[in-house]
Amino acid sequence: MNAAATPLLELRDVSTSFRVGGFFTPRLLKATQEVSFTLDRGEIVGVVGESGSGKSTIARLISRLVPTTGGAMLLDGDDVLVSEPRRASLAYRRRVQMIFQDPFGSLNPVHTVAHHIERPLLLHGKATKENARSAALELLDDVGLRPAEDFIDQHPHSLSGGQRQRVAIARALAPEPDIILADEPTSMLDVSIRMDVLRLLDDLRHKRGLAILFITHDLAAAKHLADRIVVMYAGRMMEEAPADQLVKEPAHPYSQLLMAAVPRRGGSLHDPLPADPGTPPLVDPRPGCPFAARCRQTVAACTTTTPPVIQLGPGHRVACHLHTARTQ
Amino acid sequence: MPEPLLRVENLDVAYLAADGPVRATSKVSFTLEDGEILGLVGESGSGKSTVAKAAMRVLGQPAVITGGSVRFRGREVLRMSDAELRQWRWRDVSMVMQSALNAMNPVMTVLDHVLDTLAAHGITGAAAKKRAGELLDLVEIDRHHLRSYPHELSGGMRQRVVLGIALALTPPLVFMDEPTTALDVVVERQIMRKLVALQAELGFAVLFITHDVSLLLEFATRIGVMYSGRLVEVAPTQLFRDGARHPYSKGLLGAIPRIDSDEAPVSIPGSPPSLKNPPPGCRFHPRCADALDVCETREPPLVQIGADHWAACHVLEVA
Ligand SMILES: Nc1ncnc2c1ncn2[C@@H]1O[C@H](COP(=O)(O)OP(=O)(O)OP(=O)(O)O)[C@@H](O)[C@H]1O
Ligand SMILES: Nc1ncnc2c1ncn2[C@@H]1O[C@H](COP(=O)(O)OP(=O)(O)OP(=O)(O)O)[C@@H](O)[C@H]1O
Ligand SMILES: [Mg+2]
Ligand SMILES: [Mg+2]
Numbered sequence: 001m002n003a004a005a006t007p008l009l010e011l012r013d014v015s016t017s018f019r020v021g022g023f024f025t026p027r028l029l030k031a032t033q034e035v036s037f038t039l040d041r042g043e044i045v046g047v048v049g050e051s052g053s054g055k056s057t058i059a060r061l062i063s064r065l066v067p068t069t070g071g072a073m074l075l076d077g078d079d080v081l082v083s084e085p086r087r088a089s090l091a092y093r094r095r096v097q098m099i100f101q102d103p104f105g106s107l108n109p110v111h112t113v114a115h116h117i118e119r120p121l122l123l124h125g126k127a128t129k130e131n132a133r134s135a136a137l138e139l140l141d142d143v144g145l146r147p148a149e150d151f152i153d154q155h156p157h158s159l160s161g162g163q164r165q166r167v168a169i170a171r172a173l174a175p176e177p178d179i180i181l182a183d184e185p186t187s188m189l190d191v192s193i194r195m196d197v198l199r200l201l202d203d204l205r206h207k208r209g210l211a212i213l214f215i216t217h218d219l220a221a222a223k224h225l226a227d228r229i230v231v232m233y234a235g236r237m238m239e240e241a242p243a244d245q246l247v248k249e250p251a252h253p254y255s256q257l258l259m260a261a262v263p264r265r266g267g268s269l270h271d272p273l274p275a276d277p278g279t280p281p282l283v284d285p286r287p288g289c290p291f292a293a294r295c296r297q298t299v300a301a302c303t304t305t306t307p308p309v310i311q312l313g314p315g316h317r318v319a320c321h322l323h324t325a326r327t328q
Numbered sequence: 329m330p331e332p333l334l335r336v337e338n339l340d341v342a343y344l345a346a347d348g349p350v351r352a353t354s355k356v357s358f359t360l361e362d363g364e365i366l367g368l369v370g371e372s373g374s375g376k377s378t379v380a381k382a383a384m385r386v387l388g389q390p391a392v393i394t395g396g397s398v399r400f401r402g403r404e405v406l407r408m409s410d411a412e413l414r415q416w417r418w419r420d421v422s423m424v425m426q427s428a429l430n431a432m433n434p435v436m437t438v439l440d441h442v443l444d445t446l447a448a449h450g451i452t453g454a455a456a457k458k459r460a461g462e463l464l465d466l467v468e469i470d471r472h473h474l475r476s477y478p479h480e481l482s483g484g485m486r487q488r489v490v491l492g493i494a495l496a497l498t499p500p501l502v503f504m505d506e507p508t509t510a511l512d513v514v515v516e517r518q519i520m521r522k523l524v525a526l527q528a529e530l531g532f533a534v535l536f537i538t539h540d541v542s543l544l545l546e547f548a549t550r551i552g553v554m555y556s557g558r559l560v561e562v563a564p565t566q567l568f569r570d571g572a573r574h575p576y577s578k579g580l581l582g583a584i585p586r587i588d589s590d591e592a593p594v595s596i597p598g599s600p601p602s603l604k605n606p607p608p609g610c611r612f613h614p615r616c617a618d619a620l621d622v623c624e625t626r627e628p629p630l631v632q633i634g635a636d637h638w639a640a641c642h643v644l645e646v647a
Pocket of ligand 1: 483
C-alpha cells in the first residue's frame with residue numbers, strides 16, 4: 001500500500017462490550033460489534049442511528065476512553081492498539097480531540113471559560129502564557145461567542161446550553177487537532193447559529209485538512225455537511241454510503257425508517273412509519289440481524305444469520321440479507 | 329373569560345454578575361391554556377430556559393426576578409410562600425430540565441430515581457415498581473435498564489429516563505426544556521406520539537422548549553419565538569408555518585436545513601447582541617434587512633397583529 005492510499009484513521013472490525021448486571025450475574029452488553037470505516041484528511045463522516053446504538057461508544061473508543069475487545073485502529077497506518085496498548089500518548093491525545101455529547105456535564109463548574117480553552121493551548125504548546133488569552137478570545141469568536149470578552153471570564157453555570165456547547169467546540173479546536181470526534185456538537189444550538197458552527201467546521205476541513213467524525217441526529221445537517229454517512233443500529237453498522245445517496249436511496253430497511261421519520265414540511269406526527277416499534281436487546285442478542293424483529297421485509301436468513309457487510313456500489317456498503325441475495 | 333392555566337406577564341429576570349446585570353428576559357408575556365402545547369423556540373441564549381425556570385421559581389443565585397407576574401389559575405406564583413410553593417410543585421407542575429443528560433445521581437440506579445419521585449408522592453411498594461416499569465415502556469427503554477446506573481446509559485437513554493420521571497405523575501402543567509435533543513428521529517417520533525396521546529387523554533398543558541422547529545410544527549398548538557430576552561412573536565402553529573411575520577422568525581424558518589432539498593439553508597447574518605449592552609431600540613435591528621429609522625431608537629412592544637397572532641416589530645405596525 002502506498003502512502004497516499006493510507007487513510008488518516010481506519011477502524012477494522014472494532015468491537016467492545018461492557019460488563020453489566022449484578023455482581024453475581026455479570027453479563028456482557030455488546031455496545032459495538034465489528035465496526036469498520038475510514039476517515040481521511042479533510043473529510044467529514046456522519047454517524048447516525050438509534051439512540052443507544054453505540055455512536056458515542058465509537059467516539060470514546062477512538063479517543064481511547066474505553067478499551068476495545070477486538071479489532072484494529074490505525075492512525076496513519078499504525079495500529080495504535082498495538083503501539084500504544086495501555087493508554088494514548090500525549091501526541092495522540094493532541095491529534096484526536098473530542099466534543100462530548102453533554103455540554104452540561106463536560107465543562108468543569110469551578111473553572112472559567114478562559115481556563116477551559118487556555119489549558120489545552122498551553123498543554124500542547126499552541127500558546128505561551130503571554131498570548132494564551134488572546135488565542136482563547138480568537139477561538140471564542142470563531143465559534144460565535146461574541147463579543148468574546150463577554151464570555152471569557154464566565155463560569156459554565158452562567159452560560160446557556162448552546163453557549164456551553166460552543167465553549168466545548170472551541171476547547172476541542174484549541175490544540176489544532178487532526179481529527180475531531182464531534183458527538184452531537186450542535187444539538188442545543190438554534191438553527192441559525194448551528195449553520196454558522198457547521199460552516200466553521202466545514203471551513204476548517206477545507207483550510208486545515210481537519211477530519212471530522214460528526215455524530216448527529218440531524219440527518220439534514222449530515223446530508224449537507226458530511227461526505228459519507230455511517231448508519232448504526234444495535235452496535236452494528238447497517239449501512240455506509242455517500243451522504244446524498246444515503247438520504248435519497250437508503251438501501252437498508254433501518255436507514256429507510258430513519259429517513260422516513262425526519263420531520264418534513266406538511267408532515268404529521270402520525271404519518272405511518274415503514275417499520276414496527278421496538279428496542280433491540282444488546283445483552284444476549286438474538287441470532288440474525290438485530291433489526292429483524294421490526295423489519296417488514298424479512299427473509300428466512302434474517303433471524304438465523306448475521307448479514308455480512310457487502311459492497312453495493314462505489315463507497316456504498318450494507319449489511320442486509322435482502323441485498324446479499326440480490327448480489328449473488 | 330376564565331383565567332388561563334398559566335399567565336406570564338411582563339416577566340423580567342436579571343442575572344446579577346460581578347460586572348453588571350445580565351437582563352436575560354425583558355417583558356415576556358404569554359398564556360398557556362389547559363391541554364395546550366406551547367412551543368418555545370429562539371436564539372441560543374435568548375432566555376428560554378430562564379423563562380421556564382422563573383415560572384417554576386427554581387432560579388437560584390445570582391438570578392433575580394425584577395418585575396412581572398406569573399399566575400397559575402389566577403394565583404400569583406411569585407408571591408407564594410415556601411410552603412405554598414412546595415405544595416404547588418408537588419401537585420401541579422413538573423419539569424424536564426435542559427441539563428437532563430447530567431441530572432441523574434451517579435450512585436443511584438434508574439429504579440432508585442423513579443422510586444424516589446413516586447415515594448415523594450406517596451406511591452410505594454409493588455404499585456411503585458409496576459409504575460416504574462410502565463414509565464420505561466413509555467420512553468422506549470428496555471426494562472432491564474431499571475437496574476442500570478446513569479453511566480451505563482447512552483445520552484439519549486438518560487434523557488428519556490428523566491422525561492419518564494417528569495411524566496410519572498402527569499400534573500396539569502409540565503415544562504420540558506429540550507427533552508429530545510439526544511434522540512434519533514425514530515425514537516423521538518415514537519415518544520412524541522405517546523406524549524401527545526397521553527396529553528390528549530389527561531389534558532395537561534406543556535411548555536415545550538426546543539430548537540427543532542420542524543418537529544414543533546407537527547404537534548404544537550401555538551409557537552412562540554424569543555430573541556435576546558424578548559418574546560418577539562406568538563402564533564398558532566399553522567399560521568406560524570405559513571405566515572410568520574417577525575423578520576427573526578422568518579430568518580429562523582429559512583435557516584432550517586431541509587432533507588428533501590439540495591439548497592443550503594441560509595443563516596441569519598450578523599451575530600446575536602450582548603445582553604449586557606443590548607443595542608437601543610429593537611434588539612434585532614442591526615441584523616434586520618427591513619429596519620426603519622424608528623427601529624434604532626424605540627423598542628417595539630408585543631402587539632396583536634391578527635387573530636391570536638402577536639408580534640413585536642415596528643415594520644409590521646406600519647404596514
Ligand atoms: N459504561 C457503560 N457500561 C455499561 N453499558 C454502557 C456503558 N456505556 C454505554 N453503555 C451501553 O452501550 C450502548 C451504547 O451506548 P452509546 O452511548 O454508545 O449510544 P449512542 O448511540 O451514543 O446513543 P445516544 O444517541 O442515545 O447518545 C447503550 O446500550 C448503553 O446502555
Ligand atoms: N448565572 C448566570 N449568570 C449570568 N448570566 C447568565 C446566568 N445564567 C444564564 N445567563 C445568561 O442568560 C441568558 C439566557 O440564558 P438561558 O439559559 O435562559 O438561554 P436559552 O434561551 O435557554 O439558551 P439555549 O437555547 O442555549 O439553552 C444567556 O445569554 C446566559 O448567558
Ligand atoms: Mg451518544
Ligand atoms: Mg436553554
